[in-house]
Amino acid sequence: MFKDVTFGQYYPADSIVHKLDARVKLLLTLLYVVGIFFVKSYFGFMLTAVLLVAIVLVAKLPMASVLKSVRGILLLVLITALINLFMIKDGEVLVQWKIFVITKTGVHTTIKMVLRLVLLISGASLLALTTTPVELADGLESLMSPLALVKIPVRDIAMIMSIALRFIPTLFEETNKIVAAQKARGASFDSGSIFARVKALIPVLIPLFVNSFRRADELAFAMDARCYNATDKRTKMKKATFKFSDFVACLTVLSFFTLILLERYYFPKIGINIDYMIFGGLL
Helix, strand or coil, rough: CCCCCCCCCCCCCHHHHHHHHHHHHHHHHHHHHHHHHHHCCCHHHHHHHHHHHHHHCCCCHHHHHHHHHHCHHHHHHHHHHHHHHHHCCCCCCEEEEEEEEEEHHHHHHHHHHHHHHHHHHHHHHHHHHHHHHHHHHHHHHHHHHHHHHHHHHHHHHHHHHHHHHHHHHHHHHHHHHHHHHHHHHHCCCCCCHHHHHHHHHHHHHHHHHHHHHHHHHHHHHHHHHHHCCCCCCCCCCCCCCCCCHHHHHHHHHHHHHHHHHHHHHHHHHHHCCCHHHHHHHHH
């Protein structure tokens, strides 16, 4: 049921990407996400895909692990693609049948929307695949440290996020076990009306919530036993440092972002259309 969910699942490997500072990876992931929304040409999507594949290869990740993150949004991608395909009426008409009209502009907009969503989810999943929840929490706490000046509990927020990321795979695994146990007792989750399927989930949700509250109680007792809140000035066993590899990663992603901005805003002003140069009359 949730076998293809990779969010929060760390993939251990001995690579440069895994050893990067978590703060750098958080900022570069944010810059990557922002950069994708500035992409409007096929050349920009090709450039983004090349960058993504290069990172996957350097990180020594199996491509299947990255693509699994896309499976969870396939239904959303399909629905959004159909809406764009049939609702955009501008441009040359390619197919017309009764009230359904498919135009050339609609086709290109749909393709770009699908590419944007796939690259967005795949790129964001690299952060969870190459960074442990503890490193993510420490990096987020360090980046949010200025907020502590206005009495915002940065450390507590980072700890909450760390615990949430840590238990996401556990909850999915437990859900699969409960679903398998209910199926062994004759329960069906794939047949019947939508209301019947929702009703069939009740025997899954109740034990899942009970187990979740039990885990929360056990974790709270364990943290109290270790005097988690005994002092405000907690030290860290591993201190993050900015290395040369972090500088190279920043330079690479900044170069990508700069090229995306140039291709969108500067090149058209000087009469350069890279899409036409590459694809010619296909567009």
